[in-house]
Amino acid sequence: MLRSCALTLVVYVEDEAAGREVNDLISEVMRENPCRAIVVTAERDAAPAGLSARISARCTFPAAGEKEICCEQVMITARGEAIAGLDHVVIPLMVPGLPVYLWWRAGRFSPPPSLRPILRAATRVLVDSATFPEPQVDLQNFSGHVRELAGEVVFTDLNWGRLTPWRELVAQCFDSVETRPYLDRLTEVQIEYEDLSNGARVQRGQSLLLAGWLASRLGWEPARESVEGSRIGQPFLLRAGGRSIRIECRPRRCQTEFAGTCVSVALKSGGDSPAEFSLARGSGVNTATTRMEISGRPPIERVVRLEPLEEVRLVNEEIKFAGRDRVYEEALAMVAGMTAPGA
Incomplete structure (x- = not known):
């Protein structure tokens, strides 16, 4: 022994x-x-x-x-x-x-x-925003704790870890020299999550974190004249220079045997050559379909594998790291800014 x-x-x-x-x-x-x-x-x-x-x-x-x-x-x-x-x-x-x-x-x-x-x-504090009863309000409040204790406490979120495959797939859409310019022309983002299952609350929080990640990475800022983003299903309006971007995190009723696993992301670019990049979970829990549609060209579609990330695995992965996850902190702060009253 x-x-x-x-x-x-x-x-x-x-x-x-x-x-x-x-x-x-x-x-x-x-x-x-x-x-x-x-x-x-x-x-x-x-x-x-x-x-x-x-x-x-x-x-x-x-x-x-x-x-x-x-x-x-x-x-x-x-x-x-x-x-x-x-x-x-x-x-x-x-x-x-x-x-x-x-x-x-x-x-x-x-x-x-x-x-x-x-x-x-x-050394590090692990939370799981998937368990927050009111994701929109609770993520905003949690962001306040992270900001208040910055420099003293390092936080991480297991629900953020669950989003890793989705963030990687979104990033891969713009990996090439050909598609990267479309990032600067994005005008609309639609994130859908399943609304009639035990996973709906989890996915609501994930949709907000994914939106916050995109906005913080791309330098978008909440527009002061934004529509009422504090209500579920209402869009968020953001700005980047003179460009307006609309983000929708909306529930969607899905007919699937895999409760709580129906989710999709669509990113639309304007300009002379409009394009749409989308990801949609497949009928099973372990696959997703990515699709790229650029004006004047045939669409490109592929099916990729999504490896499920169970709670214990997420905890074990987080224990390997001791430093701050500044990308998460910035995404969380963006969620707080997007959902703040008057934003």
């Missing part, structure tokens, strides 16, 4: 059921990233107030013939007023000299005051 620890992983949840759910996920994280896991269950409205803790060992066999690897897991439950002292309990349990990752797995990001010292002690 080999005891192994490369980092401290603090997981924050807000009810007992979420604590049980995360236990299975932690086992999978430990296979790739041996760690001391500290699962904090903070039941804010529970009574009577109190604090309890227990420790256990989690052991795995990485591969046939290799030694059994065991990691420590500490389970802490704080109820009511006891939450105020969480930092005094959690910080001493962090392994000295090793990176600390805080995984916020509690929906809307609204940390209690006692979590602030833990946030500042973390």
Whole structure:
């Protein structure tokens, strides 16, 4: 048996059921990233107030013939007023000299005051905006936290990681010398997400982040005379020099057996030679079709594979990095600007 620890992983949840759910996920994280896991269950409205803790060992066999690897897991439950002292309990349990990752797995990001010292002690804080109950409002509020704690806390978003294949496909549309000029002529972006499934909320947040990414990378700015972008389905108006760009993030009803996986992106360029670049998820969860239509030329279409990114894989990938993701921060700030009242 080999005891192994490369980092401290603090997981924050807000009810007992979420604590049980995360236990299975932690086992999978430990296979790739041996760690001391500290699962904090903070039941804010529970009574009577109190604090309890227990420790256990989690052991795995990485591969046939290799030694059994065991990691420590500490389970802490704080109820009511006891939450105020969480930092005094959690910080001493962090392994000295090793990176600390805080995984916020509690929906809307609204940390209690006692979590602030833990946030500042973390190498990186992982959130998942897919769990935000009101993506438009919650992303704007989260952007405020990121801005407020800049220089002290490094944030990352698992939902941003889920968008990586889509961002790569969009970028590939403009990789060539022939298509790159169309970026400076974009006038309309349409992002559609499925509206009648458990994945609809996830995709709403993704559509906003994708829009924010495009706008921030291309130097677009929210137009002051924009239509009411705070309402779901209403377009956002942006400007780049003297050019206006319209972005729509809209729900779409889809007839598919793969609930929550219907999404499409279309980018339209104006000028003397108008063009449209589009991506649409296929009937299965693992494929997408890209299409390029340039005036006066036959359309070009191809089918590409989309590799699904499960939660544990996203966490393991984020643990590999310690630095800031400035591209994400700028995309998030753009979402906040686009959805701000009066924008």
